[in-house]
Amino acid sequence: MKLFDVFVKESANKVFIGLVTGVITGITFSLLIPLVLIALDAPDAELQEVVPETINWLRLEVTNPVLAVVFFATCTFIIVLKTFSQSLMASVALNAASNLRLSIYRRINSAPIAQIESVGQSKLVSIVTGDIPRIIAGVSAIPDLIISLMSVLGVLAFMAFISFETFLFILATIFFGLVTYQVPLIIGQRHYARARPIYDKLHESIRGIIFGAKELKLNEEKRETFYKEDLESLELQIRKKEKSGFILMQGANNYGDLISFLAVGVVTFIISNYITLSHAQLVGVVMALIYMISPIHSILQCLPLISVGNVSMGRLNWLLSNLQEETLQSTQEKAPEWQKIHLKNVCYDYNLGAKGKDKFQLGPVNLTLSKGEVTFIVGGNGSGKSTLSKMITQHYLPSAGAIYFDNVPVDDANRASYRHTITSIYSDYYLFNRILGYKDSEVDTIVSDYLLELGLAEKVTVQNGHFSTISLSDGQKRRLALLVALLEDRELYVFDEWAADQDPSFKDTFYKHYLPQLRDQGKAVVVITHDDRYFDLADKVVWMESGNVSRISMSDVIKTDKYRSEDEKLGTA
Structure with missing residues (x-):
């Protein structure tokens, strides 16, 4: 199972609708740029043939009112559509994350005891408490990635309309940036991957320092050895690997931002000398590039989360392959009487x-x-x-x-x-802190009698099947x-x-x-x-x-x- 499979499996129809609305949002965003350019560059005489150059509205002077109405209506449409798309995709992501957790709980609950013991408690706890949240973070980043990607594609389409040669250069720049961006990202991902098995050992050591506290208190040398070799050493290893992974991934993000600004500079100061562009086209391309910085930055922010999520998904797949559900025939029939x-x-x-x-x-x-x-x-x-x-x-x-x-x-x-x-x-x-399977409060009377018989009445009380402590x-x-x-x-x-x-x-x-x-x-x-x-x-x-x-x-x-x-x-x- 891959990270995106978790997303699509939840609701393919909703994901498709989210993709479509994301595409429409991205395309509509790109339409704002020509609207602004038309308003800035259109001769006054042409506009005055349709409507006056300015009108007063709520004591405000509004230039080019028709274009202004179209512009603000487009902005409103974008806000509504993007909110809908984000809400829809976020809903799918949250449902997928919740169902993923439930499926893991169910798998552990239905796995044979021998397999659970073979995997080990520490590894199970590490995956459930460490890897599942990272998978969820990766899944939750997918909606933003898709919407930002659609926005970038919409702007690229506008660039292709303005100047196909410039579009090809920008496309090559983005491709170069993404390919070179992957190098530190992959290396950082490997550092995170190497840190995950160490977490399993650390969880076991944490159990040792909690449940073995009495033994460690009686031997200072043993206590210090355990601290140095089983806790501090593992923490330092994890710190080193995750620091390296974080620095590489953060550097990749900053590099991605720089690529976007470099593209603006190259188009402004170099490409304009080799490709015939009118002033309006140059302004349009530069505006589009500046606009692309935000969604590209969002994409680059999402990629590390998805990358780390993929590492954790690999560990989860390992767990699922080692925890097979028991092949039991579920039945409510009582077993026949036996002697x-x-x-x-x-x-x-x-x-x-x-x-x-x-x-x-x-x-x-x-x-x-x-x-x-x-x-x-x-x-x-x-x-x-x-x-x-x-x-x-x-x-x-x-x-x-x-x-x-x-x-x-x-x-x-x-x-x-x-x-x-x-x-x-x-x-x-x-x-357990309650008596599972009993909802009748009358059971409290029976339990209270047992508590008295077992010498626990002064320590524990019961109410609706729940123990007080x-x-x-x-x-x-x-x-x-x-x-x-x-x-x-x-x-x-x-x-x-x-x-x-x-x-x-x-x-x-x-x-x-x-x-x-x-x-x-x-x-x-x-x-x-x-x-x-x-x-x-x-x-x-x-x-x-x-x-x-x-x-x-x-x-x-x-x-x-x-x-x-x-x-x-x-x-x-």
């Missing part, structure tokens, strides 16, 4: 590092999860616990094998329906996330280290109250955890190691092992 989830020879492959490094593979995994059952998934870091859980929740799609809900395989036709039966709280969860500790945020999950009343619950930030009392409440409660309600519950002292509360524990299920322990075995361990401790004592 068990079967993972049969399920595998997942993805590259953990740069090209050429070893790939990490999960599986093949064979596992069954049942409603009315609590399953713990345990293992060391990098054992594949989170990857397995994301496959269970249908965030990751198997590279081999299949997942079944009862005897129905999950595919693009039913994946969305089955997702609607699942809720999860991952370690990197995001807490989410500025809470990590443990309190997780409890609020649990509240939202419980409110959704889904059939499968997945918790990724939910209790990691909880104090002992709420940790006990989670394992001994909420998990049994969900099980008693007939929910399937999957918990990723390291809390081995609660393992006996699970119906089964799945042990992960190097991407594979190493063993599965059932509840009776877990309890026997726990009691044996406690007896051994007592015997030792």
Whole structure:
């Protein structure tokens, strides 16, 4: 997709009308010059045969009243038509910009989680907050560019009518100016293009200085190193490249202005000696050239914005090519009732590092999860616990094998329906400031009861589904996330280290109250955890190691092992 495509795609008809009115405006502008020349050069006797040389109007003496009326009527027509053209084109540009942002939001919203994680949060934020505004600025500059271009073409047509030889010289001058203008413009554009990837790194470093502030405060050497190498260094690189790009582009603009004035000087002092021009023709050409300075300047002002916009459009196209929409069949149908989830020879492959490094593979995994059952998934870091859980929740799609809900395989036709039966709280969860999907204010009563139960009533209140604050500790945020999950009343619950930030009392409440409660309600519950002292509360524990299920322990075995361990401790004592 190109920058102009964004503009035309929005409304080809309106763009066409804008172009036509722009052409008419430019041509009409050029008519002002001969009107003025006729008024200045026409003999008084010729005018007096039609109307008196001057008339009094509102105590003002008006010379050549007919031409004056035509002149001011033309000016009024130009104002109205140009305002209409600009308003129409600006409306298209604003609509295109807004729809572009919405399409990016929609693409991110509908892209697979694996692709979003592959692109990276920093790059996504950089493109949305940095490149999209530049694209919008470039798109918004197109209407002014078109109108100014039409004005220049109208004046050139007038020049061709006055003196074709002079017109050819001016055309050659403009062509030479635009070609040579492109040289610093292209170089400046490359400097901006080289600065954009550095912005991605800078966004990541900004996240580091905000979210890693506690760690940096404890080590002055680490803090200074991070500042120097990850913030100051990147800022200096960006500053250098964008300064160079700005200087080159600004120089190109000034050069464009100078070309216009040089053309005036060459026509006035040189070309007039080689081409036979009457005084009126020379005055007309010079007036036309002076008039062209403003629209040419406008064109040169727009070109850098469009040029930078094209750089950002290239990055946006890269993003779109790396964020494909999920091929899901959108359906409002409920998933059929199910009792068990079967993972049969399920595998997942993805590259953990740069090209050429070893790939990490999960599986093949064979596992069954049942409603009315609590399953713990345990293992060391990098054992594949989170990857397995994301496959269970249908965030990751198997590279081999299949997942079944009862005897129905999950595919693009039913994946969305089955997702609607699942809720999860991952370690990197995001807490929204309101309860999405609930508009009934009666939900406030239920939420208030949960807030009291979870020890949040003194911190948070709810009104029409909106929380009064989410500025809470990590443990309190997780409890609020649990509240939202419980409110959704889904059939499968997945918790990724939910209790990691909880104090002992709420940790006990989670394992001994909420998990049994969900099980008693007939929910399937999957918990990723390291809390081995609660393992006996699970119906089964799945042990992960190097991407594979190493063993599965059932509840009776877990309890026997726990009691044996406690007896051994007592015997030792």
